Amino acid sequence: MTAPVTRAVRRRVTVCGTVQGVGFRPFVHRLATDLALTGFVSNTASGVLIEVEGPPDGVARFCDRLATEPPPLAAVTGVGVEDLPVTGVDDAFTIRSTDRSPGRTLLPPDTATCADCLRELTDPADRRHRHPFVTCTHCGPRFTIATGMPYDRAVTTMSGFPMCPACAREYGDPGDRRFHAQPVACPDCGPRLRLVPAPGSGVRPARDADALAAARALLAAGRIVAVKGLGGYHLACDATDARAVDALRARKARGGKPFAVMCADLDAVRRIAVLSAAETTALTGPRRPIVLLRGREPDGGLRLAPGVCPGSPHLGVLLPYTPVHTLLFGLPGDPPGPRVLVMTSGNRSGEPIVTDDAEALTRLAGLADAWLAHDRPIASPCDDSLLRVRGDGTEQVLRRSRGYVPRPLRLPVPVRPALAVGGDLKNALCLGVGDQAWFGPHIGDMGDLATLDAARRAESQLRSLTGVSPELVAADRHPGYHSLRWARRRAAHLSGRAPVCVQHHHAHIASAMAEHGLDGTAPVIGVAFDGTGYGDDGTVWGGEILLADYTGYRRFAHLAPAPLPGGDAGVANPCRLALARLWAAGVRWDPDLPCVAACAPEELTVLDRQLTRGLACVATSGMGRLFDAVSSLVGVCHRAGYEAQAALELEAAAASAWDADASAYAFGIASGTCDPAPVLRALVADLRRGTPSSVLAARFHRGVARAVVDLCRRARRAAGPTAVALSGGVFANALLEEECTALLADDGFTVLRHGEVPPNDGGLALGQLVVAAHERQKE
Template identity: 35%
Template sequence: MCKAVKISVRGRVQGVGFRPFIYSLSKKYRLKGTVQNNLDHVLILLEGAEDKLEEMVNEIKMSSPPLSKISEISVEEVPVIGFKEFTIAMSQASGEAVPWIAGDAAVCEECLNELKDPSNRRYQYPFINCTQCGPRYTIIRRLPYDRPNTTMKTFQMCHACQLEYNDPKSRRHHAQPICCPECGPGLTLYNQRKEQLAENLSAVAQAVRFIKQGSILAIKGIGGYHFACDAQQEQAVDQLRIRKKRPQRPFAVMVKSLEAARELCHISHQEADRLTSSDMPIVILRRKKHSLLPDKLSPGLSTLGVMLPYAPLHHLLFEETGLSCLVMTSANSTGLPMPYKESVNSLYDIGDYCLTHNRDIYLPVDDSVVQCEGESLMYIRRARGFVPDPLLTEQNVDRILALGGNQKNTFAIGKQNHVIMSPHIGDLENEEMIQSFESQLQHFKKWLKVDEKYIAVDKHPFYASQSIVEKLNGEVIPVQHHHAHHVSCMEDNGLKESCFGLILDGTGYGEDGHIWGFECLYGNANSVERLGHLQYTPLPGGEQAVKEPWRNAVGMLLHYWPLEGKALAEELFPDKWSEINTIDRMIKYKLNTPLAGTCGRLFDAVSAMLGICCTSTYEGEAAIKLSDYMYQTSNESDEAYSFHLNTDSHHFLELDLSPMIREILQDQFNQRPLAQIVQTFHQTIVSSCVEMVLKAAEKRPELNRAVVLSGGSFQNIFLAREMKRQFQKKDFNVYTHKNVPCHDGGLSLGQIIIASRSSHL
């Protein structure tokens, strides 16, 4: 007996070969009907035998294409129409639910085999792709995802590609970026005078020769331009640092293969899986001590950011060229947006040559950065490959916009019960970065068909969001920085009941006007209360003390020990005696000396006291270099320095770490090995945090014994792992981030959830 069903499939079902997949199943089960892309779902009409209909529906649920992600599937019996065959219907731009777009995917194994096959018509073609790989997010102008709505619109398919596109048996059936050397994009190599030197494969060969000669190349990839040079040539690395004005911040490298990466770094099974996944992010790995790569790739660190070739062009740069490892870093001047258009002058000011192509990038996206901790994945930068997948929430976030923070910015938009977060944008420190933010925000709003009704912003009066919000329409809902961190981690773990939050980060605007960042909180999205914090110390010069941690250290010493602190400071920083006198006066007269109690600034001060990093050239440098010493000792002692836990004038628990600072200085002057001092310091932070939460729980035994860990300091794997272990020993349920970064890159998630529960709504 013939029956008919209508199937609606929602989720990431566009740009992943879903319609060809359905077509092939219809042939397998001898069913007739249609499949059609709509703006927010795929609509399938099927007619045939009842048992075959059931089998096909089950296979859709269980064996969908690798890049797809089904969030909802509904099946409804409908009247039989009498289809004569199964066809792929023309897409319709209709639908009001949340559209899902596949992230840009690394070249798949089948395309890679064709790329290396001399008999294949796409042999060595740098834009080879199929339904399971290639650009997606970066080329889509509008939805639904069809070729005319992408930047591939300008490339007319040749007859051979058109046949593949129309052939249901082909891997490229309805692959929207399909192309070949006859009809697709091409490469061009330019010099600094923007004179054309070569095209296509000749351009690749010439680019490789220039890299081997020590030159720096700007190379256009999937989401923007990289600067590339031979990672094994120290002089080239030095030159790139000078031109980018990036003296210390680590460079990521692209390594020819997983086997080549194993020669340079220690790689676990989890790290290998992530390196070779379809999103192919940069993975932070431990370097092998006898690696042949120059230390200047990641100065002062024992780790290295490594990725594998993810675009066909990357493979051509390595294929039988003798190159095995390239620096591959975003081609922006420090502090500016990543360039993705040929007109950006920095490409030619910094690069000796530019290897570009004529497939436009509509939306830029940086490389994602992750770190593995056992089975867990920690997002350092959530971008290419991971966005723009929506996050499902039980809150009504419809038409709420969250602007995020000033550093490591992401924004979030709510549509119905989904949160769509932007990729990593960066630090909103100048007009160019703000313009980049606003441009991407407008695209997301248009794409999602959302006009904001409410706007969540950080309470900091000087964040860029305060000026951005003036150009938007909607009721403003201010959100405290650390409350947003707290709720971000709660939402990341599906928590709703109030719980403790231990928030350790660098800088956040506090309710009392001071700088917070070492907080013991309790609450949920409705409200939060502060239970404890780190004792405030002066930050002489404010932002200047952040960039020059030795000033922060001096401020602490003068605050803790007004009589002998100056002598201690001069002993630690003998070449700074004049500045120390000035800082002493600044503190006495309270001149440009805000009070701060943050974990980031504490790490900075200790790093400076130990002579590890006195001046930071990039955000977090002093803390990162200090923490790296944790890799240099196998001593797993629970030894901790002394500390006091008091009650301040507002009845908050107040953590006084001055005894720890005194003991660190004694160890330093007694020449105790740095790695041991750093380990004991880390253990003290863990012990003091656990003690603070335990004291708060003892005072209020009715409180829920669950704690979330959030804030940028939890990028420190030891802190996250050891804190979790110690809390679990005390019968706490402990939660860390899963889908968004623990730093300010996850802030917008917390903001949008808090706004959804605001009394304004």
């Protein structure tokens, strides 16, 4: 008896998501070949297009496994399937060239060197042994080298490096993990390293392996080297060499701001920091961010210089994420070098990170003793990302850049094509259309022409890679912001209409709502705590309890305001903020108070005149400014050399006494106002009793958390919401955020905390985007 013939079927499959530059086509080819199917796969501007033909059960298994077994760096967001007539014309399954029809696909972020490439890098028998640019479809640069889409070598900065025959064979072999890996190269055809000495440094130029060896020797000798990475230059020095660290701090005019350090391996990390399992996962994952860790007593002779992170409760640590970094630390048999390096952004304070080689030689002149450069251009600047791991193992991203950008976020509400420009601090742009939003890389503070130019380039690159042509522009309401002025120019050019101006703290809360997938049909209680945000009454807000959705907000309660003497000059002098808060609370400036003792008599006289007459003073309800004031009042920090220094050092003091004292100060809460005057009076009284500053700091943190819960209870009784969104830069404070979360959860609230979107102004643009979309819907 003849067996029945199984009829073939043919299907067209469209795969959307991050499916280019990640080895998706060879994965599809192997899957179809294993299942004995015919057809083809091709990249398109919208993703990956597949036509597959064969027995029905084989085609069904193929479609199922596409979404469940993708390559490591792929992120499938949608699979569409359409039945087609059977053709019978395909003899095998093939990979076709890229279809350049219009559409949109997703480019993966840059990722750390994978284990396979590291094995080749360290294997003397491999042809890529010690190759500083070893990469494959599972790792390496993507976003920072891409100049357009669809993602092919011709639209990357690797287009100027023709492949040698060996690399071309790998690139064209569907069975090779370097099949269509656009950055693929080897020592015969790839980029080249060079060491460029500073004039008069006495250092000799070098190339390739000699350049790496010379750079390692310079670092071991206490010199400062500018190292070109994936998204820009770093300034590196031996983190255990106090003279080198102090020299770098002085040259960069960094004040007391902590440096991040790069450790050669996990063993080195464990010798300088306490490391949990979740923190290990964050450190070693493909994104390789800077992770904030708790420092530990030196172990095995590895002692960081005091100037690495003075006064900080955390140590920022990252691991090597490029072959250049790995080789800089050295392979077995190399002369020894430092095991921990300071690795800070290659720029002068306040400027964007340097990416161009010629520009690096001028902008970093006087900072570096030598440059370890290479000739692969960087298309998009991209600073290191920064995060902390909470006690429950969840991550809070504080700077979203390399490793995350340009991965999209799914929006809970549809938006028209729009550009949100963020704020003036920690600036990051956001493009959105439909149900997707793309953050650009961290840009920094919009204070000079170089940063504005970086923002313009970031927008252009993001538009090129996403295909989004904005129809509206959103910005912060602050009339003095550089970002608002830029937004007006962009809006006039793009649509001829004014930008949608979104209140700062409303944007913070909307950002948290959007990250958590809320559609905005029900309001939330928004706790927006930061240092500065333009308020509806023209004063500086920042201690806000809002009832908010995407369409609007109501200011339910706020921190009682106090004068901010001297604007930015006041922020840089926490002792003045403390005196202003004492003045507002009716507490005398007695000489025994640390904040009084920190000021010269003439300074006290001028400040008293300012406050009495209201000269050069603006009212502020900023919770960040209250943290600064308390930091000085208890004797922790009187003069700030960088943003949030006083608050960070207050958090460090509180952490040291957190388990020793569980009491809390009580705020005065009435008529929508949270008054810190009772807290200030209690702090003064405890100071005079000789209570340690660490205990005072812990009691203050707990007092703020209890005030948050009290205010949220009142908002729930008055308006009904049971969800609380915590947002704003103050919630980068681990002690405060985790204490607020625990107390609110115990009281029956649903707590919305930031994860992948920063709580500070780096996440502001996402909130602007969704609020602006609703604003324009009203028109």
